[in-house]
Amino acid sequence: MDHLDQLESQSVYILREAFNRIDKLAMLWSLGKDSNVMIWLARKAFLGHVPFPVMHIDTGKKFPEMYAFRDRYAVEWNLNLVLEDCPPVEEVDPTLPPNARSAARKTLGLRNAIAGHKLTGVIAGIRRDEESVRAKERVFSPRGDTGQWDFRDQPPEFWDHFNTDLPPGTHLRVHPLLHWTEIDIWRYIEREGIPVVDLYFAKNGKRYRSLGDSDITFPIDSDAATLEAIITELEVTRAPERAGRAMDRETEDAFERLRAAGYM
Amino acid sequence: MSSRAVSPATDLLREQLRIVIVGHVDHGKSTLVGRLFHDTGSLPDGKLDAIKAMCERRGMPFEWAFLMDAFQSERDQGITIDTAQIWFKTKKRDYVIIDAPGHREFIKNMITGAASAEAAVLLIDAGHGVQQQSRLHGFLLHLLGIRQLVVLVNKMDLVEYSGARFAAIRREFSDYLEGIGVTPSYFIPIAARGGDNIVERSALMPWYEGPTLIEALDNFQPAARLTDLPLRLPLQDIYKFDDRRILVGRVESGRLSVGDKLLFSPSNKTARIASIESWNSPAPVLEAHAGQSIGITLDDQLFLERGEIASLEQDPPVETNVFRGRLFWLGHEPLQVGNSYLLKLATREARVTVQAIERVFDADDLSAKPAVEVPRHGVADVILRSLPLLALDEGRHIARTGRFVLGDGTNIVAGGIIDMEGYPDQRELVTKRSSNIHKVEHGVLADARAERNGHRGGILWFTGLSGAGKSTLAMAVEQELFRKGYQVYVLDGDNVRYGLNANLGFSPDDRAENIRRVGEVAALFADAGMIVITAFISPYRADRQRAREAAKGGLHEIYIQADVETCEQRDPKGLYKKARSGEIAEFTGISAPYEPPESAELIVDTGAMSVEQSLATILHYIEENFSLLKVNHGNGA
Numbered sequence: 001m002d003h004l005d006q007l008e009s010q011s012v013y014i015l016r017e018a019f020n021r022i023d024k025l026a027m028l029w030s031l032g033k034d035s036n037v038m039i040w041l042a043r044k045a046f047l048g049h050v051p052f053p054v055m056h057i058d059t060g061k062k063f064p065e066m067y068a069f070r071d072r073y074a075v076e077w078n079l080n081l082v083l084e085d086c087p088p089v090e091e092v093d094p095t096l097p098p099n100a101r102s103a104a105r106k107t108l109g110l111r112n113a114i115a116g117h118k119l120t121g122v123i124a125g126i127r128r129d130e131e132s133v134r135a136k137e138r139v140f141s142p143r144g145d146t147g148q149w150d151f152r153d154q155p156p157e158f159w160d161h162f163n164t165d166l167p168p169g170t171h172l173r174v175h176p177l178l179h180w181t182e183i184d185i186w187r188y189i190e191r192e193g194i195p196v197v198d199l200y201f202a203k204n205g206k207r208y209r210s211l212g213d214s215d216i217t218f219p220i221d222s223d224a225a226t227l228e229a230i231i232t233e234l235e236v237t238r239a240p241e242r243a244g245r246a247m248d249r250e251t252e253d254a255f256e257r258l259r260a261a262g263y264m
Numbered sequence: 265m266s267s268r269a270v271s272p273a274t275d276l277l278r279e280q281l282r283i284v285i286v287g288h289v290d291h292g293k294s295t296l297v298g299r300l301f302h303d304t305g306s307l308p309d310g311k312l313d314a315i316k317a318m319c320e321r322r323g324m325p326f327e328w329a330f331l332m333d334a335f336q337s338e339r340d341q342g343i344t345i346d347t348a349q350i351w352f353k354t355k356k357r358d359y360v361i362i363d364a365p366g367h368r369e370f371i372k373n374m375i376t377g378a379a380s381a382e383a384a385v386l387l388i389d390a391g392h393g394v395q396q397q398s399r400l401h402g403f404l405l406h407l408l409g410i411r412q413l414v415v416l417v418n419k420m421d422l423v424e425y426s427g428a429r430f431a432a433i434r435r436e437f438s439d440y441l442e443g444i445g446v447t448p449s450y451f452i453p454i455a456a457r458g459g460d461n462i463v464e465r466s467a468l469m470p471w472y473e474g475p476t477l478i479e480a481l482d483n484f485q486p487a488a489r490l491t492d493l494p495l496r497l498p499l500q501d502i503y504k505f506d507d508r509r510i511l512v513g514r515v516e517s518g519r520l521s522v523g524d525k526l527l528f529s530p531s532n533k534t535a536r537i538a539s540i541e542s543w544n545s546p547a548p549v550l551e552a553h554a555g556q557s558i559g560i561t562l563d564d565q566l567f568l569e570r571g572e573i574a575s576l577e578q579d580p581p582v583e584t585n586v587f588r589g590r591l592f593w594l595g596h597e598p599l600q601v602g603n604s605y606l607l608k609l610a611t612r613e614a615r616v617t618v619q620a621i622e623r624v625f626d627a628d629d630l631s632a633k634p635a636v637e638v639p640r641h642g643v644a645d646v647i648l649r650s651l652p653l654l655a656l657d658e659g660r661h662i663a664r665t666g667r668f669v670l671g672d673g674t675n676i677v678a679g680g681i682i683d684m685e686g687y688p689d690q691r692e693l694v695t696k697r698s699s700n701i702h703k704v705e706h707g708v709l710a711d712a713r714a715e716r717n718g719h720r721g722g723i724l725w726f727t728g729l730s731g732a733g734k735s736t737l738a739m740a741v742e743q744e745l746f747r748k749g750y751q752v753y754v755l756d757g758d759n760v761r762y763g764l765n766a767n768l769g770f771s772p773d774d775r776a777e778n779i780r781r782v783g784e785v786a787a788l789f790a791d792a793g794m795i796v797i798t799a800f801i802s803p804y805r806a807d808r809q810r811a812r813e814a815a816k817g818g819l820h821e822i823y824i825q826a827d828v829e830t831c832e833q834r835d836p837k838g839l840y841k842k843a844r845s846g847e848i849a850e851f852t853g854i855s856a857p858y859e860p861p862e863s864a865e866l867i868v869d870t871g872a873m874s875v876e877q878s879l880a881t882i883l884h885y886i887e888e889n890f891s892l893l894k895v896n897h898g899n900g901a
Contacts, residue, residue, distance in 0.1 A: 001553075001555050001556065003280060005555075005556075006555060008557075009514065009555055009556050009557040010557075012557035013500070013514050013557045016500050016501055016512055016557070017500070019501070020500065020501045020570065040544075043543055043544070044542075044543050044544065045512075045557070046503065046505065047503065047505065047508075047510060047541050047542070047543050047559055048505075048543045049505045051505065138376075142674075154373070154376075155372070155674075155675055155676060156372035156373070156375055156376045156594055156675075156676050156679075157376050157676070158375055158376050158379030158380070158408075158669070158676075158679060159379055159667060159669065159679065161608045161669045161676060163674065163675070163676060165671065165673070165674040166674055167674055192544065
């Protein structure tokens, strides 16, 4: 087994545990490369099926290419697609810096969706290497009734025995991609032939490395117009992946505050 | 700014090794990591400057540790809170560092981190020497199965790079580790702050001739291949999304191929692999090996549940309902004899009770003492017992199916390694079939037995809904008959399930097997000349018919009749209430069918009759059909 085989097998194991242990389960689909890989892994785990709803928490501010991608592959992949709106920015904690405040709409949208569908588990495509606050996550991560994350007192998790028994009113975040890195994702996309939004590929010297809301996400300088070129670029870059995500870096703890409040 | 983990630009062919860094708080773990990153050129652009700027802003001296301590709260408190993972690389391969905090309260995080590591680095402060945490971490690493260990004696700059000081610590800690059967691969004197003996050999310690940390790490091997061990495939789930019935799970050890005959434990069923299912794989899959998450179909539609372990027939797991676990205890409340916990072993879950605490280890001097409880963070040998049979392995034989965790409420409170010394494999007790069975004609004839007893042997098979009165009447009948001099015995659901059928659950297959065994045992009792009364719901006609056949004419079906409403109103065990609330699934009469007898020998309507009337009816029937004595109800002669 090579490195990608090992990652794939581990993610499949996690997805199957989630499906077996969690009653009301949904997978989050941000339309980005990571969650496309996650849907692909679910089809591996469930032999071509995705046996739970796939949920897009829609800020209404994604790039048009992303909506087109969603509508095409929801049909092609035979997904049970559930769309959820986000509340207006006025309802978000005003003490957050402006870009983080914009991103936090998604947290509220997610919280409403979890309550509305009475979900007890949400599968999210976060990775440890994206951001060092995410590096501290568990694979099965319990959340309070408002979605908050108590990173100071996380339950132990070892030997692939995940905490799946929860007090009422709480839910689990399940992270099947936690051990993957950005370059793993791209290599797997290349190996499996997984479709992604065109915005990741360079046009006129610019490409998006990470996709979020169109007003707070910026492209990087790049000539990588193919999968191969992206992988080569990542092999040498020392710039962080989320450099184009304005919300992360407004203040030292902006992302940590977003996460503690229930951001993915 | 925010701190950022560093992603490796891995070549797929490059090896990756997961290492954990442990040791007493303040012995320099985070500083070491910062230094490792810097010295191997693994830091992202601008990272060093960002940390420097942050330190200046706060008016504090530069700290390598801030690289790992990403949380604002951690920076403020100056301790690492939870397990984090970051990557660096050497010329030889890529490393994932799992940073484990040293604060005593955070042992669970250290275990979470260290359990997935292939090698460990343990730090000891040259000035403070070996501390309790150093010893405890060494012990836990051993328990977690980590066999590749490098011990770093750090802060050599604070002891004037003294070779004598290094040798003293090395001697003390080696002696300790030897006591738990650990031989560290390397002892290295370092000064993390200055980078001495990390990547670059230190000019300040010319007396040290061993490898640098990086050289030592590069000498370690990735986790041993599990492919050569016996096959273990714990069932994770059974899917029926389409017309295929697919068993899924991860091969924990060994290998399998299409056509192999699998033995499932503890149900002891066998079937051959018809296919290995896959999606989007370039070619049909014909074999699989350790580490792969797979799906298979069988040539026989066995009823199987999550938790069964598939193996090959020649090297199956142990079956037992009692075992010894050497465990580390993470619960807030102490572990005590008699307490009950949820065992998780591979994909199996079962309630276990603590039967005994054999010894509790003192992490300081490794002395083992008998104790009545295991305190938080204690390590102990305990005997655990379950009601159903479990399939498992000895930890030293197959680690993946030889270890377990215990759950209490919603928390994992222990992890442990299985040791079966002194406990036999119970597989043969439940499966052994003599290959040399000849029916032996008894020298004592049935008539002779009946003559001596004054009655014929036979079975009174009570059937009816839960709450209809089967057990009540069975016990009353037994008492009356015994008083009258009958050889009589009641086989009741609960007492049979504690012994004879302790390995059966409540799945449809297991229920059927339960009734089959009761039927066979009852037939033997009847053959021995006794009157045996069975009190089982036994809802299916097919199961009762099978029992009737086993009894060769000696079975009398007694329908203890009462409608569901009446039974639910009685509800002597509170089961209907649980069934209505959904706490019990597939409850006969509520959510599972009851098939009333079509031609019962006797119908006793307990809805219409009192217990006394019912009892009299049954006793009359028995006397009419089994007694050899001429009974005259008028005078009892």
